[in-house]
Amino acid sequence: MQYKILSKDSLAGFVEALSKEYTVYAPKRDKKVPNKMVWKVLEADETPTFEFVNTEMSPKDFVFPQSECMMRFKAEGKEAMVLKPVEMDTERRVLLNVRPCDAKGLSFMDMIFCQDEQTNDVYWRDKRERTVMIGLACNNPCPSCFCLEANCGPHHEAGLDILMVDLGVNLLVKPLTERGKSIAASLPDAEAGEPERAAIIKRHAEDAMKKTFSTERVEQRSLMELYNLPYWERVCETCINCGTCTFVCPTCHCFDIQDEMPANGDTGRRVRNWDYCMAPLFTLHTSGHNPRGKKVARVRQRFMHKYKYIPMKRGGEVGCVGCGRCVRLCPVNIDIRDVINAMNAPDATAEGREV
Amino acid sequence: MMPARTEAIRAAARRLLEAGRVDAVIGYTQGTIPLRAQPFIAYTPEECDKLIWSSFCGGNLASIASGRTDRVAVVAQGCVSRNLNGLVHEKRIKRENLYIIGVPCLGMLDQRKVEAKLMGRNIETLKSDPEEDLGGIVITGCNSTRECFVEFIKRRDVKRDNCYTCMHRNPVGADEVVAEPVSETAGGDIDAVAAPWARFDADRRWDEFTKNFEDCIRCHACRDVCPLCYCTTCFVDESNPQWCGKTQDPADVQTFHILRAFHCAGRCTDCGACETACPQGIKMRRLTSMLEKDVRAKWGHEPGMDCDTKPPLSTYRPDDPEDHFK
Numbered sequence A: 001m002q003y004k005i006l007s008k009d010s011l012a013g014f015v016e017a018l019s020k021e022y023t024v025y026a027p028k029r030d031k032k033v034p035n036k037m038v039w040k041v042l043e044a045d046e047t048p049t050f051e052f053v054n055t056e057m058s059p060k061d062f063v064f065p066q067s068e069c070m071m072r073f074k075a076e077g078k079e080a081m082v083l084k085p086v087e088m089d090t091e092r093r094v095l096l097n098v099r100p101c102d103a104k105g106l107s108f109m110d111m112i113f114c115q116d117e118q119t120n121d122v123y124w125r126d127k128r129e130r131t132v133m134i135g136l137a138c139n140n141p142c143p144s145c146f147c148l149e150a151n152c153g154p155h156h157e158a159g160l161d162i163l164m165v166d167l168g169v170n171l172l173v174k175p176l177t178e179r180g181k182s183i184a185a186s187l188p189d190a191e192a193g194e195p196e197r198a199a200i201i202k203r204h205a206e207d208a209m210k211k212t213f214s215t216e217r218v219e220q221r222s223l224m225e226l227y228n229l230p231y232w233e234r235v236c237e238t239c240i241n242c243g244t245c246t247f248v249c250p251t252c253h254c255f256d257i258q259d260e261m262p263a264n265g266d267t268g269r270r271v272r273n274w275d276y277c278m279a280p281l282f283t284l285h286t287s288g289h290n291p292r293g294k295k296v297a298r299v300r301q302r303f304m305h306k307y308k309y310i311p312m313k314r315g316g317e318v319g320c321v322g323c324g325r326c327v328r329l330c331p332v333n334i335d336i337r338d339v340i341n342a343m344n345a346p347d348a349t350a351e352g353r354e355v
Numbered sequence B: 001m002m003p004a005r006t007e008a009i010r011a012a013a014r015r016l017l018e019a020g021r022v023d024a025v026i027g028y029t030q031g032t033i034p035l036r037a038q039p040f041i042a043y044t045p046e047e048c049d050k051l052i053w054s055s056f057c058g059g060n061l062a063s064i065a066s067g068r069t070d071r072v073a074v075v076a077q078g079c080v081s082r083n084l085n086g087l088v089h090e091k092r093i094k095r096e097n098l099y100i101i102g103v104p105c106l107g108m109l110d111q112r113k114v115e116a117k118l119m120g121r122n123i124e125t126l127k128s129d130p131e132e133d134l135g136g137i138v139i140t141g142c143n144s145t146r147e148c149f150v151e152f153i154k155r156r157d158v159k160r161d162n163c164y165t166c167m168h169r170n171p172v173g174a175d176e177v178v179a180e181p182v183s184e185t186a187g188g189d190i191d192a193v194a195a196p197w198a199r200f201d202a203d204r205r206w207d208e209f210t211k212n213f214e215d216c217i218r219c220h221a222c223r224d225v226c227p228l229c230y231c232t233t234c235f236v237d238e239s240n241p242q243w244c245g246k247t248q249d250p251a252d253v254q255t256f257h258i259l260r261a262f263h264c265a266g267r268c269t270d271c272g273a274c275e276t277a278c279p280q281g282i283k284m285r286r287l288t289s290m291l292e293k294d295v296r297a298k299w300g301h302e303p304g305m306d307c308d309t310k311p312p313l314s315t316y317r318p319d320d321p322e323d324h325f326k
Helices: A006-018 A098-111 A122-129 A176-186 A194-207 A215-222 A221-227 A231-236 A297-315 A327-328 A335-346 B003-020 B046-050 B078-089 B111-117 B190-199 B202-212 B250-264 B275-276 B285-301
Strands: A004-007 A024-028 A037-041 A068-074 A093-098 A131-136 A162-166 A170-175 A255-260 A267-274 B024-030 B037-041 B072-076 B098-102 B123-129 B136-142 B148-154
Touching: A004 A006, A006 A024, A006 A093, A006 A170, A098 A122, A098 A131, A122 A131, A122 A231, A131 A176, A162 A176, A162 B024, A170 A176, A170 A194, A215 A297, A215 A335, A221 A297, A231 A297, A231 A335, A297 A335, A327 A335, B003 B024, B003 B046, B003 B072, B003 B098, B024 B046, B037 B046, B072 B078, B078 B098, B111 B148, B190 B202, B190 B285, B202 B250, B250 B285, B275 B285
Parallel strands: A024 A093, A093 A131, A131 A162, B024 B072, B072 B098
Antiparallel strands: A004 A170, A024 A037, A068 A267, A162 A170, A255 A267, B024 B037, B123 B136, B136 B148
16 A cells, blocks of 8 residues: 655645535534534635544534435325435535544444345435545554443444544545545655554554453353343443433434425425434334333443444444543533443442343 | 442442342443443342542433332432422322432532643543532543643532522432431522623524524534433424424424523523533533523422422413413
């Protein structure tokens, strides 16, 4: 793989060239809330910032929008209730400076949305194919980051077309796919020594991350042993059952599909919205029965799903990339690392009260 | 040295559990990352050693006490004690099952404001968190090449918005208090928060409201952290009939916030938990401040000052002067 070099001074030209074919999005500082990073279109005269940890929201909604109209239908007449697909959005876009954890998140969700011929979500796949991912390696992981433990890393490459490493004045550009190669083709080749500098930066970043949890016993333990831990009662008692952890998560992907009919009987729409396992309505059956009727069952679901059910189904892959958003943004500071440690602890049963 | 409030809270909690006066003490423990405190329930005297008090106890523990049927003590600053009174009045908890460990409050800090002062640098430790109102906190951190920093930030520069205009910093109706009373108000003008709304015409109000809530992701953390929101099924979750759409369309987002605010009008203690909980940093108080100002102006009511007074908007009198009630 041929490394390229891009000086930050010539970034404007690079973005301008991209803008001819793509809408370029990058993390920008929010105007309303201090220190909040949001994904926004990079305007012609703007250069992206490199001084940030990560965006508040993961970029998953570029591919899996929080609300997405899938089909429309007429309520009355000859064609009543005939579902017609909506015209797909055609924007081709570049996500510039996407963090490796978020890119891994999207490649993880490829496994969910596009499993095989039968499970091949056109809404996901279409937008994913139209989205170029140019990553920015993480040189200063923050204390809530744990990507290394989640089979990811600050310089991870999965899901990216290009990985860039900030060397100070320059960015080292590593094309990873054919699309990435063609985008980087016009850039000058990196000089000898520059990839080595990037490797040292990577090592520093990894060394700076403290190992915060282990999963050996979670893997060995049976599903039912983990399911029945009294510890769940302890985690759930301060959880407020909001959806924050799932909404900010780059790998949470549950949704709800609803048909909406306007009051005037005009055209209706079939829309899919993010849903979340913490909500009582999420598993409510039409019969009135709710298999996860208690809060403790809902809280357990989130952690078991990410660290037990998904690894069992997906060859050991966990449903988490360690971005730390749920740690930082949980209103009551429930820390997934503590929960996994408790699932892994030999005396985990002693931690909780009897349910 | 252990902060005085922390020490006194632990002592009170331990005494109550040892004496069998309560079954559990609802308080805070150290958060897992700097600038956070974690709600924590102590069931044994030993667990009381985990309780803390810091400048980041910005949730509202009354919501955790709400609906419990065992005997609980709750660590409560002024606003939270008023919510507990409200919950007793609304029969969410029995007064005889409740013990309020009151904390005279010097105002909580807003982690976003602290983070903004450090612009992109990683915060590793909160080294000092003094209890003086005009003191400061000391933050340290390093990057991956061990370039480190130490920053002193004045508490008064990074307080949560609602703590600048607090009207009741001392707990109301506490069974005991763990520190000397502090000055009753924080000195800010509570009416000033709503003042701009009174000046705006209807179009401008709608415009400002729309902008304020445009980033809402409908995680409902504001609702779930609020002790006033305890309906078994919230109107936004009701599916038969469905009152409110599930989408991100402005109409659905706005319906949620307007209806929630009106459900809380005249009951809100301006505790600020909704703003602290919001992952998007939305200023919820821009909506609630006007409603609460109207309640103060029209009925002279301040929510939660005792367990008996009915919130004005849930009161009906046959001699109500409004014609549409007759």
